[in-house]
Amino acid sequence: MMADNAERWRGCVIYQIYPRSFQDTTGDGSGDLSGITSRLAHVASLGVDAVWLSPFFKSPMADMGYDVSDYRAVDPMFGTIEDFDAMIAEAHRLGLKVIIDQVLSHSSDRHEWFIESRTSGDNPKADWYVWADAKPDGTAPNNWLSLFGGPAWEWDATRRQYYLHNFLASQPDLNFHNPQVQDALLETVRFWLDRGVDGFRLDTVNYYVHDRWLRSNPPLAESVAGINTATSTYLYQEHLFDKSQPENLAFLRRFRALLDEYEGRAAVGEIGDETRSLQTLAAYTGGGDKLQMSYTFDLLGPQFSAAHVRGCVEAFESTVFDGWVCWAFSNHDVVRHVSRWTRPGGDPDRVAKFSIALLSCLRGSICLYQGEELGLEEAELAFEDLRDPFGVRFWPAIKGRDGCRTPMVWDAGADNAGFSTGKPWLPIPASHRSRAVDVQAGEQTSVLASYRAMLALRKQHPALVRGSIRFLDAEGDVLAFIREGGDEKLLCVFNFADEPAGWQLPPDLDAIEPIDLGGADGVLQERTLSQPPLGCFLGRIG
Incomplete structure (x- = not known):
């Protein structure tokens, strides 16, 4: 460290x-x-x-x-x-x-806090979880969805209220407003x-x-347009109110x-x-x-x-x-x-x-x-x-x-x-x-x-640990960037393609000293870096 x-x-x-x-x-x-x-x-x-x-x-x-x-x-x-x-x-x-x-964010429904919370609406931990009354027609308080499928609300027969669970029904959400x-x-x-x-x-x-007013999430525009092909219905909503609150x-x-x-x-x-x-x-x-x-x-x-x-x-x-x-x-x-x-x-x-x-x-x-x-x-x-x-x-x-x-x-x-x-x-x-x-x-x-x-x-190169990063333009499926920190300046080039790739060094880069990566490094001749498929190159800019 x-x-x-x-x-x-x-x-x-x-x-x-x-x-x-x-x-x-x-x-x-x-x-x-x-x-x-x-x-x-x-x-x-x-x-x-x-x-x-x-x-x-x-x-x-x-x-x-x-x-x-x-x-x-x-x-x-x-x-x-x-x-x-x-x-x-x-x-x-x-x-x-x-x-x-x-x-x-949530506990098990076997946690002693939830066991007490669900017993009544007026016990010492009644407000430790997110409880809400049903709508007049008995449905859930809003349209929030569980990441694990279905509504994010579960009816509890003892309290005769719904509780919030962003994941499994056995993972009730704690009430951070308390x-x-x-x-x-x-x-x-x-x-x-x-x-x-x-x-x-x-x-x-x-x-x-969570949103203290329990406002419903709006649909994503992609869903409305019929573009969303997500397997889970969770991704059909814009999650404005069930998470990431200020x-x-x-x-x-x-x-x-x-x-x-x-x-x-x-x-x-x-x-x-x-x-x-x-x-x-x-x-x-x-x-x-x-x-x-x-x-x-x-x-x-x-x-x-x-x-x-x-x-x-x-x-x-x-x-x-x-x-x-x-x-x-x-x-x-x-x-x-x-x-x-x-x-x-x-x-x-x-x-x-x-x-x-x-x-x-x-x-x-x-x-x-x-x-x-x-x-x-x-x-x-x-x-x-x-x-x-x-x-x-x-x-x-x-x-x-x-x-x-x-x-x-x-x-x-x-x-x-x-x-x-x-x-x-x-x-x-x-x-x-x-x-x-x-x-x-x-x-x-x-x-x-x-x-x-x-x-x-x-660990041997401080520029890789804490240095800045600046990307260089490259054609094809080549990623090139410079890491710089302290007295060190390094060129990093990666060929994502299944074919060999050649990359011309920019005019302002001179005196590149290759660093051995143990194979698939690429070859630098004059101002052209030739890399094999999935090739990696690291060089010290002198």
């Missing part, structure tokens, strides 16, 4: 761990905290700065832990609070910061800060606050003030806001009094082209002036990027190596998802193997998120590839075994070796 306390997280590399699929030590087929501790040396060997743990809190697991029933307890399937403390200690020993997932709710949630955050946590990934950070900024300032009581702590927010994501990111990370970083879904989709990446980065640079972005190509909610971006007949390993080179050169912090350092592709699962409620609900049009959540592969020859001695909670594809850590560890040309080399190179 950087020495400056206020800026230490800018340019960092974060490795996301999905605890249920990382390492099992008990033989029950599900990963646990002790398993994470036993494998942290592998994570440290990549050269990352921090690990991000998806939820491990006590939960009925209706949404794989994103439905929390106790914010201060470890779910028994993951171990104990002592196991967590041991994991923190080992991470810190290895020089790794620890970020944990905080799911504050200061007591904010206070209680911040105290749960303090609990983990006191245990040594270094930061937080804030799940669905722009969903915290009052959320005040809560984020309170959250930041709490973090600032502890040295070097930080938060990265997940923002899903359709067409307003950049504006929301700017508001949430600007001013130095809210989040240190946020990330969007801009590079988590199927688009794989120089124009798309340039458009996303330039839009961020022109919109977000003093905030900071965290770029990611994969996570636990999307199809793995090697599968998304490998064209028919293409080489997944080339795509994986190209991707980490590109990600390492972009301006911003970066987040890696477990298994991408092995070049793992999306797993093809049968319907009967699915555990994701989103996939079960929308199958077969949407296959859900289980395909990117299958267990890590450590030892190709071991039972269940070294993940567990019991039956894994999700199947391990046979094709993943050949990409196991032990297979790639000794291969200098492996995807794993490329990840280690690129992350080491990124």
Whole structure:
């Protein structure tokens, strides 16, 4: 990490761990905290700065832990609070910061707060969740939709009111208009800060606050015109009132003030806001009094082209002036990027190596998802193997998120590839075994070796960590930009095409000294850079 306390997280590399699929030590087929501790040396060997743990809190697991029933307890399937403390200690020993997932927008319907809230309209926690009367005809208070399908309102027979749920009906939304709710949630955050946590990934950070007048969302113009072909009806609305409300900024300032009581702590927010994501990111990370970083879904989709990446980065640079972005190509909610971006007949390993080179050169912090350092592709699962409620609900049009959540592969020859001695909670594809850590560890040309080399190179060049970025015009599917910081100025060129590409250096660029990327670098002769398909070039401008 950087020495400056206020800026230490800018340019960092974060490795996301999905605890249920990382390492099992008990033989029950599900990963646990002790398993994470036993494998942290592998994570440290990549050269990352921090690990991000998806939820491990006590939960009925209706949404794989994103439905929390106790914010201060470890779910028994993951171990104990002592196991967590041991994991923190080992991470810190290895020089790794620890970020944990905080799911504050909603809780489980099994949480004691909701159990009390639903008993009546006048109990001490009656206003801790978003309750509303039915319309005179018995229908929901407005037209808000759940991201998981259907209305965002569920009728409760005990209170004889509807409650809001932006996700599953078993994930009721907390009422952030109530200061007591904010206070209680911040105290749960303090609990983990006191245990040594270094930061937080804030799940669905722009969903915290709803419109207090419960106004209905307007339709998207594309929907009205019949253009919208989205599988989910959620995308047929312009979500003006069910999320991204201005009052959320005040809560984020309170959250930041709490973090600032502890040295070097930080938060990265997940923002899903359709067409307003950049504006929301700017508001949430600007001013130095809210989040240190946020990330969007801009590079988590199927688009794989120089124009798309340039458009996303330039839009961020022109919109977000003093905030900071965290770029990611994969996570636990999307199809793995090697599968998304490998064209028919293409080489997944080339795509994986190209991707980490590109990600390492972009301006911003970066987040890696477990298994991408092995070049793992999306797993093809049968319907009967699915555990994701989103996939079960929308199958077969949407296959859900289980395909990117299958267990890590450590030892190709071991039972269940070294993940567990019991039956894994999700199947391990046979094709993943050949990409196991032990297979790639000794291969200098492996995807794993490329990840280690690129992350080491990124740390060796301050311009890549914190420097500015300026794009250069290039024909075809070539992305060219300059990273500059301190006394360093670097040229970065990436050929996204399946064919070789030639690029003429601009007249103002002279004395380019190539930096070895370990293959597919391209050849610079006179003023022409020739690159193979999916070629990467990095050069020092002297």
